[in-house]
Amino acid sequence: MMDDKDLVRLYQQGNQEAITELVHRYKQRIHSTIYFLVKNQELAEDLFQETFIKIISSLRNKAYSEQGKFLPWALRIAHNLVIDHFRKEKLMPLQHDSEEFSVFDVIPANSRNAVDQIIYDEKIATVRNLLxxxxYEQREVVILRHYAGLSFKEISKMLDININTALGRxxxxxxxxxxxxxxxxxRIKE
Amino acid sequence: MNKTTTYNDLLKYAYNESGLTDGDRTQRAIDGDPLIQGEYNELIQVISQLDVTVPPVSEKCIDNILQFARQ
Incomplete structure (x- = not known):
């Protein structure tokens, strides 16, 4: 598998396949991170798209200098966009502002049977509820570690905190x- | 928890971030101390609750990105 550094270089030389590979390689991790931070599928998708637009613009302008550290860099862009969004809306994520959401909206009906779908809906609702x-500060570390796959060291660098603070959170x-x-x-047993 | 194994060690171990030496030391601490083992098992149980695949990004969104990349 070609490493990120080479894919970035190839894209900067005009190879379109290279950016396609980078998008597919990291779409799940970046999207999951945004999704659990903003708790809204539609908004998560908008911010995901905006993240990659910024990434691509930076690559074109040769503004990317973190060779071999593509994912932490990309996640920092995503994270900043999430923070900007909350600032614009003048709100930080509330703890119980869950929006109506159904995975039926985003997963083709024929890809899961009804029972699987219910189980999946319940599972994702449970995780969303926990998070x-x-x-916010604890949730951010959990999401970056568990869904984005960053190490605690990378998280501390990204959030500009001590590694022990990241581990403590x-x-x-x-x-x-x-x-x-x-x-x-x-409660269930009762 | 004994003097040489902290909760941070368990967290790093759970996420495969311990180096070889520290990982080995943590594994021995888990195997040799029921309290640490209990703490570690609870940790794994909690983080495994988070294992879920988020709904995928739509194809339309990916297409928009790739179209922008081609401009």
Missing amino acids: ERLP MHYAVIKMREMVEKESI
Whole structure:
């Protein structure tokens, strides 16, 4: 598999296949990160598109200098766009502002059967619920580690925090999520 | 948790971020101490709750990006 650095170089030399490969290589990780930060499928897709427009513009202008670190760089662009969005809207993500969302809107009906679909809907709702109830700073670290696949070191660099702060936020998030899971299972047992 | 294994070590181990030496030390701590083992199992249980694939980006969105890249 060709590494990111070579794909960037090839695209800058005019090879379109190279950018196609980069988009497909990272679409899931970047989109998942944005999706769980903004909690809205439509907005996540808009910001995902905007992220790649910026990425492509930067590559064309040779503004990309972080050789071999494409994903952290791309995620920093995505993260800044999310923050800009919240600033523009003058709101930081609320903890319970869940929007009506159905995966039926985005997944072709014939790709899953009804039971699978219900199970999937429940699963994603559970995860969204867990993440939404975390303070933003903790949620951000969980998303960047678990869905974007950045290391704690890369997260600390991206957010300009100490690595122990990143690990500490993850630790508190785990404690909080564990409490939530326990409470939920007690409620179900009752 | 003993003196040499911290929760940060367990987090890094869970996400495959320990180096060879630290990873080995953490694994031995998990195997040798039921308290650490319990803590680690709970950690894994919590983070595995997060395992879900997000709805994919639409083909239209990908097409728009690739079209922009070709301009």
